[in-house]
Amino acid sequence: AxxxxxxxxxxxxxxxxxxxxxxxxxxxxxxxxxxxxxxxxxxxxxxxxxxxxxxxxxxxxxxxxxxxxxxxxxxxxxxxxxxxxxxxxxxxxxxxxxxxxxxVTNFLYLFIASIIVGSIFSMDRNVLVKGFLKIFAPLAAGTVIAALVGTAVGMALGLGWKHTLFFIVVPIMAGGVGEGAIPLSIGYAAILGLAQGDMFAQVLPPVMLGSLSAILLSGCLNFVGKRYPHLTGEGRLQPGVADDLRVSELPAGPADITNVAGAGLTAIALYMVGLMCFRLFDFPAPVAMLFVAVVLKLLRVVSPQLQQGSHVVYKFFSTAVTYPLLFAIGAAMTPWEKLIAAFTLANLITIVATVATLMATGFVVGRRLGMYPIETAIINACHSGQGGTGDVAILTAANRMQMMPFAQIATRIGGAIVVTLSLFALARLGA
Structure with a gap:
């Protein structure tokens, strides 16, 4: 040669x-x-x-x-x-x-914007409608049952029901650090008359360990799906369609580079729309971006060429950017000492029991509703993830990055509901 x-x-x-x-x-x-x-x-x-x-x-x-x-x-x-x-x-x-x-760059949100917009614009329109409506049932059922089981396990291990519920179980399902742990710690400090820093130090370890548990369990489910193919759609939420992540109207041939560039800027534009919604209405930017992208898809505003470009943007970020992003998150945003602070046997058992129950409920309810049980369990796992970073790690471990829109629903909307109800309940109960 x-x-x-x-x-x-x-x-x-x-x-x-x-x-x-x-x-x-x-x-x-x-x-x-x-x-x-x-x-x-x-x-x-x-x-x-x-x-x-x-x-x-x-x-x-x-x-x-x-x-x-x-x-x-x-x-x-x-x-x-x-x-x-x-x-x-x-x-x-x-x-x-x-x-x-x-x-400084906050490129996590560029990644999430590209993944969300790319995957939504690439979805089959009918699948998108049915999936968004169906995902709330396993998510709601999983939240309630996981809260009950997690609290019961913590009580059995001597942690006390109030401490278990508000300082272990709720932080796990609160939506991460920025949208979950920080608002929780501020609310807890105001209600209990304690320092916000002390509250944050208590709620952060369960968030991180819950996310780690969800990553490992989602990886296990991916392995189970390989052994039992009838339980999984390999990223598809429901049977009966060829692929959730497909564009039936795609033009033939490779995507034109101008369409790829246009799709990237479209994702950035929708993220900026989300930022404006946050500034004006205090509504989480990723959720606002998610809803705008869904509306555009449902109204058929996005041309087939732009949809094809969006799919290329999605594939590029999921293939080339995921692991560098996770490295950045680990080095810059994941304090090891906070993670190991929660490594007591009682805390670990309670956290794993909560996350496992959340996923098992999604598995069972999803199967009853005619959805792929492994996919619904993984979406429920994202409810216990560390915000957007947790979603990326969980879906990467499960090899199902195309489910990011559903993961964002579980993380952002599910987390916001949990935080709101928890602060209301603690305010009624008091110290």
Whole structure:
């Protein structure tokens, strides 16, 4: 073989999506900058750092015996960097770059916008209508039953019903950190007359451990679905259609690059609509964006060409951005010490019991309603996720990123309802 054919084979060997020679070059350059004590803060370097970190952790998880079948790639991409930060194993100049890029750019929401808009615009219209109406039943049933079971388990372990309900069970289903733990801690502090920081320190660990439990259990369900195909639609919510994520009106041939670019800007525009709704009406931006995208899809406003471009945008972000994003979340937004603070046996049993009940109820109710039980269980799992970051990790572990719109319903709307009812109940009960 000619020398360039060997080079081609090397380039076709990949770590994640990165060609192996490019991966080695980037790793060497990043190490060199760290050695010099100055890592450039421009976007290109930050993207390279997140790609190397995210895909390295993911590849490690994919090679773990047994665990690779239950979402180890997503778990490693999220929690290994958190642990490395705790150990001070990541050079400070490198960590500074990751933290600043993650918090300043807030590219988590670019990812969520692209995934939501791309998947909604790509859905079969009839499936979209039926799915959104049906998903509320297993979600509501799961919330109520999980609250009862989780509280009962906590009481049996000596935690007390009020502490279990309001400081373990409710935070798990509150919708993450920004939309769940923070509003809960503010409300709890006002009602109980305590410091908001102390309340936040109590409700944060269950949020994180609940999300970790949901990631692992969703990975297990993905493995179960491989063994028992009749229980899953492989990302489809209901039987009877070829694919939830399809565009029946797609033009033939590959997507035109102008349609792909237009679809990306459409996703950004809808996210900005969500931000405006948040500023004007205090309505969560991802939920507003979700509803606007659904309305546009139902009214047939989006052309087939733009739908095709949206599908390409969705595939790009789900394939190329997920693991770098999880690495950024783990390093910049997931404090390891908060996570391990809840590692008492009673707390762990209560948290796992709550999440397992939430998912099991979704499984049973979804099956009774003629939906794929594994898919409905995974959507219910997102109700116990760590906000948008949890949704990404859970759906990645389950290999069902196309279900992001339904996951956002479970996380955002379900979480908002839980927070509101919990604060109302605590205010009536008092200290």
């Amino acid at each position: 000619a020398w360039y054919q060997h080079a081609w084979r090397a380039m076709d060997s990949r770590v994640g999506v990165v060609p192996l020679p490019v991966y080695l070059l980037l790793a060497a350059l990043i190490a060199g900058f760290c050695k010099l004590g100055k890592v450039p803060t421009d976007m290109s370097v930050s993207i390279a750092i997140l790609a190397i970190g995210g895909f390295t952790c993911a590849e490690f998880g994919k090679r773990l015996p047994l665990l690779r079948h239950i979402g180890a790639a997503a778990v490693c991409a999220t929690f290994v960097p958190s642990f490395l930060v705790y150990l001070h194993a990541i050079p400070p100049v490198l960590l500074k770059n990751v933290v600043e890029f993650t918090k």
